[in-house]
Amino acid sequence: MSDVPFKNPGWAGNTGEFDLTEEEVRGDDFVGTRPLHGGHASGAGTMPFMLPETNPDAKLFEGEYQERFDKILTRYPDKQAALLPTLALTQELRGYVSAASMDRVAELLGLSPAYVRGVTTFYTMYNKRPVGRHLVQVCTNISCSLCGADDVVEAFLRYTDTELGETSEDGNFTVIEAECLAACGFPTCVQINSRYYENVTPSEVPKIVEHLKAQTDGDS
Amino acid sequence: MAYPYVSDREVRVLSTYFGDPKQRHIETYVKRGGYSALEKALGMGPDDVVEIVKSSGLRGRGGAGFPTGVKWSFMPKEKKKAHYLLCNADESEPGTFKDRELMRWDPHQLIEGCLIGAHAIRAQHVYIYCRGEFFEANQVLARAVEDAYAKGYIGENILDSGHDIEVTVHQGAGAYICGEETGMMNSLEGRRGEPRIKPPFPAAVGAFGKPSTINNVETLCAIPHIVKNGGEWYRQWGTEKSPGTKLFCVSGHVIKPGNYELPLGFPLIELIEDVCGGMKDGNALKAVIPGGSSVPLINAEEARACKLDYEGCVDVGTMLGCASVIVMDEATDIVKQVRRMVDFYAHESCGQCTPCREGTTWTAQILRRIENGKGTEDDLDTLMEMTQNMVGTTICVLSDSVAAPVQSSIEKFRDEYLALIRRGERVGAA
């Protein structure tokens, strides 16, 4: 994870009761960089799959991704159970799950495309259409709502110059409302791609948006 | 100690190492006594392990509060087919954030609990179904599991016991209903995460059609401590019927929101005023939801009388659920917040059962109309009766969960609804 030029207060530093760096709180230093081939098979199916840089035409699958896919298959008694990890892997590569992707995944797992469509559309995290490089998901559920989440959404919409659910003209941002992200003690919680931003208030939003615009790779 | 604030009233059992990043490293975990409970459990028969857990009185920490030892005892004692242990790490109940902390601070505690649980129910494979949005927790767990494999705590012939247990970290994809145990099994099988009818129960026909047990993260994290120290030891805290400690997730209008590990039976008002430092900005308390959005709201008077255990909450007309305490002050717009909660259920309903599929959206529509000043008093009667029609008529209890905030808020904060209906006035600010 790269250094951020602003204090993201959602980790311990702010309360003063712990003496930790952000990497220590998030476990980034412990996890390190997970290899593209998925590492140990037991965790091969779980990787960050919401990234800013993706390729809608990426092949499903080749090289290290094929290796990861093969490992995933070994963890379940049948191919159908590998569907969710495979869709995540597809989205990691292509940024969203298109009809063509559903068809290809169906082919790889011996399922019907209609079935794969039914499963893909059930889950919120699979993007059914392309989104901005940064998918900003602001929790507006009860605990964050009590602490001003609506204002945070407003701020993100203003500073990214988008409508709710639409992608900005420069292709950088899509802002949506999310359900409870399980960081209720750190309101308002915002998930941007694969990373949590906690204790976000409207005044931090412009800094976050600037920081994201300046990024060219990585997902923090 | 819990996170990000510590209170001296806490009892550290599961949250001892919150805020200590060294705890993730397996060498540190072992040096601190980790995996010794696993060794002890592997030296016993599975049924003996179940007896210890039964004697502790540990109740499921995912919200249902079903005695864990009893649940484990439902599994077949003779292993004729594959058995599975599913760890429910799909924490999505609004207001709940304890499992995420448990996984990112002390992953090996969970892993050890899973392995002991797998041994107790004769399972050869554990799936940790970790919520899709929890990228941090997923990565930390994946790394910890990898380390545990490397050191021989997972895999074949664990610690020379002759037992083989595999662990897979399975990432979810964003669906609250996958936190329902049968919805989770369907999701694990690569299906839409729609709940199944019970019977058959998971212990008979579960994941992949095989006997399965589903346990919450916090429940499994308690297991190593119980096995190591004995069931009686666990009963030193809590009450007769609700023994042990609980991680309380406090959010909303308090000065120090966060997780706090306290003995069950702790008075709710002390949690708010002492442990959490009291109400933010000195505002008066208006309402509390003690167990996550699926349990009824209680007003300030009831909150003062409420003891935080399974029975104590029922005594004041609510439920402990997963002990997610959402605190609302006098400036809260109750109607708006209830509407937001119902919006959540409408968004997350799987859509199988008609009362839920139609009722959640209909309820949200009525509440939005009231919120916008276009409601009528008939709407309140409709809401009360219609949400009651959603209780007990569906496959799972998501439908029942809508009735809780709606009915309790209309009963206890009727004046707020009426203000909007009669005068278009909002009582609260946020």
Add this chain to the structure above:
Amino acid sequence: MPVTLTIDGQEVTVPKGTTILEAAKTIGQQVPHYCYHPGMSSPAMCRLCLVEVEGAPKPMPSCVTTVMDGQVVHTQSEEATASRKAVLEFYLVNHPLDCPICDMSGECSLQDYVHEEGRDSGRSREPKRVFGRDDFGGDVLFYGDRCVMCTRCVRFMSEVEQDTRLTVVDRGNRSVIDTFFEEGLDGTNWHGNIVDICPVGALVSKDFLHKARAWDLEHTPSICTSCSQGCNIDLHTRDNLVQRLKPRENLDVNGWWMCDHGRENYEWINQGTRIEAPLVRDGNGGSKAVDWKEVLGALLEQANGAGAVKAVASPLASNEDLGALKALVEALGGGETVYRSARAEEEIVLKGFPSLARRKDLAANTTGAELMGLERAGADDATGGLADVAGHDGVLVVLGDALEDQPADFGKNAALYVFLGSHESEASANASFVLPVTTFAEQEGTFTNVAGRVQRFWPGLQAPGMARPPWLILGALVAELTEADLPRTAADAFAALASAVPAFSGLTYDDIGTRGALVNEPVQLSGD
């Protein structure tokens, strides 16, 4: 071990493992339901079949709750009816008031249930969600707004046809049935069944769209004639025309299903330009319409000493028709009878109900024909094969085969050429006698299916003009030529057949009933 329980005050004994819903059926109590169907899995998700079970904490879904000894069940109690009333209200929240324009009206279970047990007015004042109309391909249109999400259609495609073409897309109130984008249902062979099992007017047949009102239709039990499987069907008729075909339940033959090929093949039954009166040709290109007595008399005169018989029969003729033809051929001194039938290269098996297939023989009674010693002639497209017959100089009898592929000089050498048919063609020009006959839809009779099951069908249409069933015409001729009695009913004709052909010996219409009965000898499926 049978189980005894009490349902609505009545004691019921059923096998262990029976569901409460099925147990209630045995005493005539139909518990309302949508998602349950005996031919598929039971997800218990429609929540309409909830019944009161004494001792249970909440109403139980009767489609999946198995019976227990001593259980006391109430399907009509206050708790049960209140539960249904509540659930029905939810069904109507977003259901459009389409009854005036919905094909399902009059045979719609939502109409029926709400009328019986629903609230008398809905309380929702909110705008309804809209999905619009979607063409699923094949014969199916989908009106998403009307859908009650019972998922019977999804489960039919995935469990019975075993070609998962339908799915539920999205979740919650946004969920809707759909296909994989443009793939639709094209290329499937059983999709018509999803229109049958849809409890409301969400899935409708394009062919039947806005054609007729359900309450105007008469239903007549019949047998599908498009292949030798012999699916039990109902003819739905109005204005003396077949409007559509629907399968009829028979677990020994077709379950609850029929294939698309058979379902869509009914328009030929309605084809007009029928032969309406017996015709006698004068040899100079002219014909005269006469009455039956006259034509049969004239025919018999000419038949005397006219020579050996060659006959061509249609495999759509009933067992009775073919039996009478066989008897006539014998009475005239013997001869050969052939039949021509279209034949497909492959069977199309319904994987989830494998005893049901669209068979290779594309006609209902090829097996009946074989059992009576008729020989197959012609190609797999039912043409040709009549070189011997066309120039025959003795007696030539054609029953039901319209001879459309045959030239105009067909039968010109025959001493006596009798053409019994529903439509003329070029090749009937030389017939001395043209006799109008009924189609299967206009007469009573039986067919023998590929497995040797004799099945009855009844007339749903009135025959045009003076057309008569072949068994009656030929039976009358045989009665004149031999000691046989005139068959007055189809049952008589069948009895005559049963005494002449060993395969049918001992069978009666009563035995056959509405479920069918097997012939006496194992049937060798020709060419399989």
